[in-house]
Each structure stands twice: as C-alpha cells, then as structure tokens.
Amino acid sequence: ACGKAGQCEKALSLLRKMHDAHSPRPDVIIYGAAISACEEAGQWEEALLLLGEMHSMYGLHPNVITYNSAISACGKAGKWEKALSLLEDMRSVHGLNPDVITFNAVISAYGRAKQWRRALFLFRKMHSVYGLIPDVITYSTAIDACGKAGQWEKALSLLGEMHSGHGLSPNIVTYNAAISACGRAGQWKNALLLLRGACSIDGLSPDEFTYNSAIDACGKEGRWEEALSLIGEMQSVYGLCPDVVTFNSAIDALGKAGQWKRA
RNA sequence: GGAUUAUUGUGCG
Numbered sequence: 001a002c003g004k005a006g007q008c009e010k011a012l013s014l015l016r017k018m019h020d021a022h023s024p025r026p027d028v029i030i031y032g033a034a035i036s037a038c039e040e041a042g043q044w045e046e047a048l049l050l051l052g053e054m055h056s057m058y059g060l061h062p063n064v065i066t067y068n069s070a071i072s073a074c075g076k077a078g079k080w081e082k083a084l085s086l087l088e089d090m091r092s093v094h095g096l097n098p099d100v101i102t103f104n105a106v107i108s109a110y111g112r113a114k115q116w117r118r119a120l121f122l123f124r125k126m127h128s129v130y131g132l133i134p135d136v137i138t139y140s141t142a143i144d145a146c147g148k149a150g151q152w153e154k155a156l157s158l159l160g161e162m163h164s165g166h167g168l169s170p171n172i173v174t175y176n177a178a179i180s181a182c183g184r185a186g187q188w189k190n191a192l193l194l195l196r197g198a199c200s201i202d203g204l205s206p207d208e209f210t211y212n213s214a215i216d217a218c219g220k221e222g223r224w225e226e227a228l229s230l231i232g233e234m235q236s237v238y239g240l241c242p243d244v245v246t247f248n249s250a251i252d253a254l255g256k257a258g259q260w261k262r263a
Numbered sequence: 264g265g266a267u268u269a270u271u272g273u274g275c276g
Contacts, residue, residue, distance in 0.1 A: 032266035039267090068267040075268090104268040111269090140269040147270090176270040183271085212271040219272085248272040 008041030015050075025058060032066045039073035044082065047073035062094060068101050075109025080118075083109035098130065104137050111145030116154065119145035136162075140174040147181025152190070155181035159194075163201075170202055176209045183217030191217035192226070206238060212245045219253035224262070227253040 015034045018026045031054040038047040047070050054060040062070075067090040074082040083106050090096040103126040110119035123142045126132045134142075139162055146155040159178050162170050170178075175198040182191040195214045198204045211234040218227040227250045234240040242250075254263035 029266045034266085036266060065267045070267090072268060099267095101268045106268095108268065135268095137269045142269090144270060171269095173270045178270090180271060207270095209271050214271090216272060243272095245272045252272075 008037045008043055008046075011037035012046065019057070026054075026060075028054070028060050028063060028066060031060060031062075032069055035066060035069040035073060039069060039076055042077050044074045044077040044079050048082070062090075062096075064090070064096050064099055064102065067094075067096065068099075068105055071102060071105040071109065075105055075112060078113055080106075080109040080113040080115055098132075100126070100132050100135055100138065103130075103132060104135075104141050107138065107141045107145060111141060111148050114149045116146050116149035116151050120154065134168075136168060136171055136174060139168070139170065140177050143174060143181060144177040147177055147184060150185050152181045152185040152187050156190070170198075170204075172198060172204045172207055172210060175202070175204060176207075176213055179210060179213040179217060183213055183220060186221055188217040188221045188223055188226070206234070206240075208234075208240050208243065208246075211238075211240060212243075212249060215246055216249035216252070219249040219256070222253060222256035224250070224253040224257045224259055 011034055015026060015030065017023060031050055035047045035050050051062055051066065051070050054062060067086055071083045071086045074086065087098060087102060087106050090098060103122060107119045107122055119142055123134065123138065127134060139158055143155045143158050146158065155178050159170060159174065162168055175194055179191045179194045182194065191214050195206060195210060198206060198210065211230055215227045215230050231242050231246060231250060234242065251263045
C-alpha cells in the first residue's frame with residue numbers, strides 16, 4: 001500500500017520494524033512488496049539490497065515474483081544491465097525458471113533504455129529458447145521499445161504479426177504504443193490510420209491515451225486542424241475528456257504552425 | 264487469502 005502511494009520510505013521503515021525480535025518475521029511476500037515499493041520510487045539499489053537481505057537475515061529464498069519485481073525496479077531506473085544480470089542470476093544461482101512476466105520486464109527495461117535491438121532479440125529468444133509464448137503485454141512492450149527508439153516500421157510489423165498469428169489480439173494499449181511510435185517518428189498519417197484501425201479492425205474503443213497520442217502525432221508535425229478535430233471527436237463520439245496533456249499537444253500543434261492566436 | 268510486467272504532452276532535474 002505504501003509503495004502504490006509512492007511512499008517507499010514508509011514501506012521500508014515498516015519492514016525495519018519487523019527486524020525487532022518480537023515482531024512477526026517478514027516472509028517472501030513482504031519482501032516482494034517492499035521491493036515493489038522501491039520500484040515506484042526509482043530506488044533500484046535499495047531493491048537489490050533487499051533481495052540480498054531477505055536471504056542473509058532470514059534465510060528466505062527469492063522466488064520468480066521477487067525477481068520480477070527487482071528486475072522491474074532496475075528497468076524503471078534505466079538500469080538494463082542490472083535487469084539482465086538478475087535474469088541470469090535467477091536461473092544460475094537460484095534455479096528459478098523465468099516466466100513471461102520476467103521477460104516482459106526485461107524487454108521493458110531495454111525499451112526504456114532505447115535498446116530496441118536487444119528488446120527484439122530477447123522477444124524472439126523467450127519463445128525459441130525458453131518456449132514461452134509472448135502475450136499481449138509482451139507485444140505491447142516490444143512495440144513500445146521500438147517506438148521509443150524511433151523504429152516505427154518495426155513497431156508496425158510487430159502489430160501486423162499479431163494479426164497474422166493465432167489467438168492473440170492487440171488491445172487498446174498495444175495500439176496506443178503503436179500510435180505513439182508513429183508520432184515520435186513524424187508519421188502522423190500512420191498514427192491516424194492506426195486510430196481508425198483500432199476501431200474498425202479490432203473493434204476497440206479508443207481511450208484518452210489513444211487520442212492524446214494521436215493528437216500529439218499531429219501536433220509534432222504542425223497538423224493543427226487535425227489535432228483540433230480529434231479533440232472534438234474524442235468528446236462527441238467517445239465521451240472522453242481532454243486533459244492537460246491533450247491541450248499541451250494541441251497548443252504545440254498550433255505553435256508549430258504559427259497559429260499563436262488560436263494557441 | 265496477500266507481493267511482480269505494457270501505452271500519452273511540455274518544461275525542469
């Protein structure tokens with residue numbers, strides 16, 4: 001609870017109180033929760049300390065979930081090398097089998113660090129070497145990793161792969177990542193095609209992220225008329241509320257087009 | 264029964 005509320009310090013001080021002799025002994029789940037709390041606060045070093053401490057102080061063995069949390073903590077802090085070495089440790093040191101969530105977390109770590117080649121390599125390897133089937137989160141994460149690195153064509157081909165595969169359909173987050181990938185690369189027309197495709201091909205309802213990403217895609221290219229029209233549409237067709245992000249992108253569009261009065 | 268993974272803007276750090 002402390003972690004989700006951004007109160008990493010409170011979580012850690014509760015854990016320290018459990019070191020008292022008359023307190024109940026912390027278990028593997030308590031440590032998992034504490035490591036997650038570090039993750040939200042960017043405290044990857046603390047997360048790694050806890051991973052060691054649970055064994056040295058209490059003889060607790062980290063499990064796959066504990067490792068996944070620690071990997072995610074490192075990934076969110078931009079430490080992809082640490083994330084990768086945890087993936088190796090969990091196998092070689094603890095004999096644990098990484099699961100789909102483990103790989104998703106490492107791919108996400110690569111994405112944040114703009115390591116798209118590594119992200120795609122691991123994406124393939126999790127299937128070919130570990131026999132794990134990528135899920136919709138794996139695809140969304142990999143698409144986002146490509147998008148963050150400017151690789152919009154790679155992102156779109158992953159989305160296409162989902163459609164040609166079997167039993168795995170993109171959800172709105174997958175599309176949002178793809179739209180954002182196009183937007184970052186100046187591909188505003190493709191971003192709009194994806195927005196339409198999400199509805200017409202996959203029957204998905206766009207959310208605020210979808211529209212904000214599409215509006216920003218237009219904004220980056222100065223397409224202010226399209227941007228303003230999308231703001232109207234998100235309200236009238238889907239009942240979505242433009243927020244501060246929406247307006248920032250629209251103002252950006254107007255500014256780039258020299259429309260300072262409208263801005 | 265309780266802990267883990269994905270998506271949007273600007274600026275600053």
